[in-house]
Amino acid sequence: MSKTEPYTPQGVIPACLMPFDADFKVNEAAYRAHLQDLLSVKGITGIAINGHAAEVHALTIEEQHRAVVVTKEELQDKVATVTGIHTDSSLEAGKLAAYARKEGADCLLVFPPNFMTLGGHMRPEMITQHLQRITDACDLPIILFQFPIxxxxxxxxxxxxxxxERFPQIRAIKDMIGDGNQHEQQIRELKALDNPVKTITTHSAWLIGSLALGAEGILSGAGSVIADLQVALFRAMQANDLAAASAINDRIYPTVRAFYDAPLLDMHNRMKEALVILGKMNEAHVRPPLMKPTPSEIEKIGRMMADAGLTASNVYRNAP
Structure with missing residues (x-):
């Protein structure tokens, strides 16, 4: 990846997991191995860190800082490091953004402050101030996370x-709006701006439909397991080869059932279990209050991996 121009967020960006030991400490060796597994997938444009898939809600600021350093050591400039900015404090958000910039990150993924769930949509000046603090501290391109309704x-x-329009550093949104009607309207209106903004979908349960509506990339925790299939699907849709895309989607579908059934908050726990089943992680620990899936659910995950044709020998290399 060239460092002469700012990174353009598009294409397939898997969101990586964060491995922990049995005592809930970050397992840095396992994290480095996970990054290298993802980096081996041809066609990805970046890797997202410090996001939901990495259990960022349970990471300390120091652990988030360390994740940026370790990720850059592993990825170097081969693909982009997309760093999550996840905090309820706008002041802390500016500091996290400045740190990411200093350590060589290529892009920010900005989450809305959780406090805004109490009616922040009625006070747009709140998110404006939040983004102002970030952009004052850092000039990196931004992917703005659009949460479900x-x-x-x-x-x-x-x-x-x-x-x-106000913050030209916003080059894409990560869209999880969950409503096909608004999803398409956003795609069209963002593309029509004088400074067009891309839509990167995280509708992982209906990727083929989202891409058909015009999304220009995929940023998904499922990419921690099936990044190669996501690349294949994205390329087929870009080529308008619906037959190929449909065949790839048929292979993705069992993983949707493995990861995204209710309750949705267990999705990344399930991905860790899948990587243990596939021999890419030794252990699948999650920090409380998240809990390990039940034995019956783990058995289901194994069946779904088999139905998807994923094995220890072909994971990350299972695409046509």
Whole structure:
């Protein structure tokens, strides 16, 4: 990846997991190995860290800092390091952004402050101030995370457009709005801006439909397991080869059932279990209050991996 120009967020960006030991300490050796596994997938444009998949809600600021350093050591400039900015404090968000910039990150993934669930959508000046603190501290391109409507953290379309116009560092949104109608409207209106903004989908349960509506990339925790299949699907859709895309989607579907059935908050716990089953992680520990899946669910995950044709010998290399 060239460092002469700012990174353009697009294409397939797997969101990596964060391995822990049995005592819940970060397992740095396992994290480095996980990054190298993802880096081996041809066609990805970046790797997202310090996001939901990495259990960022349970990481200390020091652990988030260390993740940036370790990730850059492993990825170097081969693909982009996309660093999550996840905090309820706008002041801390600016510090996290500045640190990411100093340590060589290529892009920021900005989460809405959780406190805004109490009605922040009615006070757009709150997220404006949050982003102002970040952009004052750091000039990296931004992927703005658009949350699902039921979360009460999504931005009304008028606010989303206003933010993209006010902050030209926003080069893409990670869209999880969960509503096909608004998803398509956002894609179209963001593309129509004087400074167009890309939509990167994280609708991992319906990727083929989202890409058909015009999404220009995938940023997904499922990429921690099936990045190669996501690359193959994205390329087929870009080539307007619906037959190939449909065949790839048939292979992805069992992993959707493995990861994204209710309750949704267990999705990344399930991905860790899948990587243990596939021989890519030795252990699957999650920090409380997240809990390990039940034995019956782990058995189901194993069956779904088999139905998807994923094995220890072909994981990360299972795409056509």
């Amino acid at each position: 039921p979360s009460n953290l999504s931005y009304p379309l008028s606010t989303l457009i206003s933010l993209c």
